[in-house]
Amino acid sequence: MLRIFDLNETPTQPMENGRGETIRMVNTGVGTEKIDVHLNRLVPGGQRGRVHRHSQSDNVYIVRRGEGVLTAGDETHTIRPDQVIYIPAGMAHSLSNLSDDVLEILEIYAPAGRQFDFTPVT
DSSP, X not given: OOOOOOTTTSOOEEXXXXXXXXXXXXXXXXXXXXXXXXXXXXXXXXXXOOOEEOSSOEEEEEEEESOEEEEETTEEEEEOTTOEEEEOTTOOEEEEOOSSSOEEEEEEEESOGGGOOOEEOO
């Protein structure tokens, strides 16, 4: 079934530890396990994201606004608007907003559904 989402009218959900909010759009709720798409808005100076990996799902970030700090593997990167970041399945990573502005990113995962996992890295 075709779905069209208006980001200004789609309900938000709070992220854990007060990190911000998420808007879930494409996922098992619309009948697909092939892809997951959501928008995250991380609050300025919020809690750092946990280092984790997705064992089977590739991850893409599309930065819409703000600035963040991405740790992927052994490297740290500052990410900015209009950048697209590809994180292959299995790579440990975390994302934080250490700036004074909201960090807004589209996140895309494939495959999703039952194959999508979130495994903390200690």
